[in-house]
Amino acid sequence: MQNRAAATREYHLSDAQFDDIRRLVREHTGISLADSKRELVYSRLVRRLRRLSLGGFGDYLQLLERGESTELEEFTNAITTNLTSFFRENHHFEFLSGTVLPALEKRNAASRRLRIWSAGCSTGEEPYSIAIALQESMGRFRGWDVRILATDLDSQVVAHAAAGEYKPERFEKMPAARRERWFRESRPEHFVADESLKSLITFRQLNLMHAWPFRGPFDVIFCRNVVIYFDKETQRTLFDRMAEVQRDGDHLFIGHSESLFKVCERYQLIGKTIYRKVR
Numbered sequence: 001m002q003n004r005a006a007a008t009r010e011y012h013l014s015d016a017q018f019d020d021i022r023r024l025v026r027e028h029t030g031i032s033l034a035d036s037k038r039e040l041v042y043s044r045l046v047r048r049l050r051r052l053s054l055g056g057f058g059d060y061l062q063l064l065e066r067g068e069s070t071e072l073e074e075f076t077n078a079i080t081t082n083l084t085s086f087f088r089e090n091h092h093f094e095f096l097s098g099t100v101l102p103a104l105e106k107r108n109a110a111s112r113r114l115r116i117w118s119a120g121c122s123t124g125e126e127p128y129s130i131a132i133a134l135q136e137s138m139g140r141f142r143g144w145d146v147r148i149l150a151t152d153l154d155s156q157v158v159a160h161a162a163a164g165e166y167k168p169e170r171f172e173k174m175p176a177a178r179r180e181r182w183f184r185e186s187r188p189e190h191f192v193a194d195e196s197l198k199s200l201i202t203f204r205q206l207n208l209m210h211a212w213p214f215r216g217p218f219d220v221i222f223c224r225n226v227v228i229y230f231d232k233e234t235q236r237t238l239f240d241r242m243a244e245v246q247r248d249g250d251h252l253f254i255g256h257s258e259s260l261f262k263v264c265e266r267y268q269l270i271g272k273t274i275y276r277k278v279r
Contacts, residue, residue, distance in 0.1 A: 009042075010046065010050075011042075011046055011049055011056050011057060012056065012057070013038070013041070013042050013057050014057070017057045017058065017061060018038055018041065020061050021033075021041055021045070021057075021061070022041075024061075024064055024075070025076075025079055028072060028075070028076055028207070028209070029076055029079065029080065029153060029207070029209065030208065030209045030230050030234045030238070031079070031080070031229040031230060032229060032230065032231045032234070033079075033229070041079070044078045044079060045057070045060065045075075045078055045079075047078070048060065048071075048074060048075070048078060052071075073155055076153055076154065076207075077153075077154045077155060077156050077157075080153055080154050083122070083225075084122040084123060084125045084126060084225075085125055085170065085172075085173060086125045086128065086129050086170065086171060086173060086174045087129045087173060087174060088125065088126070088129075088173075088224075089224065089255070089256055089273070090173075091271075091272055092222070092224075092253045092273075092274065093129055093130070093133050095271060095274055096130070096133050096220065096253075097133045097136065097137055100219075100220060100251055101133070101134070101137050101140060101141075102140070104219055105140045105141070107249070108144075108219070112141075112143065112144040112145060113144065113145045113146075114134075114141060114144055114145070114146045114147070114219055115147055115148075115149070115216065115217065115218045115219055115220075116130055116134075116147075116148045116149070116218065116219060116220040116221070116222070117148075117149045117150075117151070117216075117218045117220070117221045117222070117245075118130060118148060118149070118150040118151070118222045119151055119206075119208065119221060119222065119223040119226060119242075120151070120152055120153075120208075120222075120223060120224065120225070120226035121150035121151060121152045121157075121158070121161055121203070122152055122154075122157050122161070123157045123160045123161050124150065124157075124160065124161025124162070124164060124193075124203070125166075125170065126150075126222060126224070127148050127150035127161065127201050127203075128164065128182075128193050128197055128201070130148055130222065131148055131193075131197040131200045131201055132178070132182050132197065134146060134148070134200060135182070135196055135197065135200075146200060147200065147201075147202060148200050148201045148202070149201075149202050149204065149214070149218075150201050150202065150203045150204070151203075151204050151205070151206035151208075152205065152206070153205070153206070153207050153208070154205075155205045158203050158204070158205050161203050162203040163192075164192050164193035164197070164198055165186055165190050165191070165192045165193075166183070166190070166191055166192075167189060167190060167191075168189060168191065171183070171191070179191065181194075182194050182196075182197060208226070208238060209234075212241070212245070214245070215245060216244075216245030216246060217245055217246055217247050217250065218245055218246055218250065219246075219250050219251070220250065220251045220252075220253070221242055221245075221246065221250075221251070221252045221253070222253045223238075223242065223252065223253070223254055224253055224254055224255040224256075224258075224273075225255035225256075225257070225258070226255070227239075227254070227255075227258055228255060228257060228258060232262075232263060235263045235264075236263055236264060239252075239260060239263060239264035239266070239267070240264060240266065243264065243266040243267065243277055243279075246277045247277065248277055248278060248279065249276060249277065250276070250277045251274065251275065251276055251277075252267055252274075252275040252276075252277065253273065253274055253275075254273050254275070255273065256272075256273055258273065259273075260275060265279075266278065266279050
């Protein structure tokens with residue numbers, strides 16, 4: 001069945017071309033694509049071939065190998081997956097509000113400074129959820145310098161996130177009263193984040209595999225469901241770099257299917273996928 005389907009395809013993707021694509025994905029994103037992702041790669045990249053009126057994957061690979069930044073960005077945008085929701089893995093936000101923020105109020109009382117990084121912010125639901133948690137605790141931080149940095153590899157979803165506009169179905173897991181407090185109807189069937197949320201967040205396109213244009217320190221890092229497709233070596237490098245922009249006692253939240261076990265010993269597990277930096 002697979003061979004018959006491949007024979008009727010608009011473009012042919014050879015084993016060698018698929019391997020070259022996987023190599024480029026690894027080099028530019030850190031993602032290690034399994035053999036099982038071949039259909040996903042074809043379906044996502046074939047749209048670029050059509051858009052560029054190319055003759056096949058060989059032509060597309062030549063374009064990518066020339067290193068044209070615009071197409072490399074389109075390439076990474078096409079490959080990366082963005083799935084998120086407001087207050088996803090809600091226990092993280094409960095721990096942030098109930099435990100982390102009260103502790104930071106005391107620890108950072110002298111500097112009156114608070115920094116949180118949403119690494120892999122996708123379309124923005126995560127950093128806006130963090131911003132809501134902060135705003136609902138703002139009695140603690142009135143007059144403080146509070147900022148959230150939200151970054152993602154995909155420039156298109158970063159633009160979506162910065163706009164902060166969502167359809168009603170995106171709020172299915174959020175109580176209506178909370179949505180009404182922090183979002184307003186911008187046009188029929190669309191809601192936009194309140195300026196009090198937007199003012200806390202700086203959105204930036206960032207490839208985690210490249211140099212980071214900041215030094216921290218970050219009191220809290222959310223890096224959830226980002227490294228699931230990274231190999232162990234890449235995960236070790238990434239979490240070690242994250243430890244370098246945090247102080248002892250700072251917190252790291254990762255995704256429900258991720259773990260630092262045998263990956264990074266600089267964090268201690270203190271809750272369900274919640275870590276504290278220890279060295």
